Amino acid sequence: MNNIFIRPREELKRVFKTEDTRFLIYTGLKVSGISFIINLFIYSALFQVMRLNYAFFKAHGFPDMQDESVFYNYLLSEAADNLTIFFLFHIFLFFIGTYVGWLILRPFRMMGEYCVEALENPNAVFKVDEFSTYKLLIRFSEFFFEYLRESRLKGAISTNSIPPQYSRIHKPIADKIFMLHFGLLLIIIAICSNVFLIENASAIYQNMIELATKTLTSSKEANRFFGHQMFIMDDIVTLSIVLITFSYLALGFHLYEKVSGAAFGIFSTMRSFMKGNYFSRVHLLGYAYLRDYTRKLNKYLDYIENNLVKEKPKG
16 A cells, blocks of 8 residues: 555656756746736736725725725735636646747657667667757658668768758857747737736726726716726736746847757767767766666667677778
8 A cells, every 4th residue: 555655756756856857847937937926017006006905995085994994905806816727827837838848859759769769779760750950950860760761771880971051050040930829828828828917907907997986976986097007908908918028039049059059069979970970979977867868879879889780980
């Protein structure tokens, strides 16, 4: 019976110990954290507006409410009802963020899994699907692993000519297709977060209007006050849209940079290996979450170097 509870506990510990799963968790926290923090910031701005309105109500004979808590409870009643939805929404964003992290690491995972399979099966073929990201790395990996597979079948490895489109690349390049798909996903997340925030802000504002209509004797004065106050709500909504949108765009560039350099480093190692530098291995600094995958690649390259008869490169 104890084993039933111990095993999940060990699995949970393993999740937090491996660098790639920690990367997924951190990515999920970043995606949900942006919305969560900006929501709290906007709600604090709304709270200041509520304080201003409370002072207005007090100055105009707010009836039968000596305690501020009664006022705030009324205005926040709908927002409080949405509190569960608020947390569930950000938990959902967390899991969406982990999925984003999974997509980012997927090309490297595919490469590592193939290297493990190829060590056991010389006929294993590196399969690329149409939805693969990092076209430079994936397409060249397909070419590179096919070169190694054919070399193993021949029992010898020799230098190979590099296609011109790959030989002229000397620095990381932007993967426009990946950035487009990745950007669209983050924009959808930003839109959902904005809609959620605007709905809650509007609910609080509408409650203030309703409270003023029910309690203030001078309705014209109240209407004039709240009419002039609309620009504050518009500014808050605009600010939330700008903050969330630009924050998610910045997060997109941040996450892309977390792996784009590594993708180029792996590509450069493969290209160097094909040119005859059979000692070339992947050594990445600052990419701990990719280390497991690059180790598998390096192990495969060790096997190729140690078990195939190499021809000396010409020239």
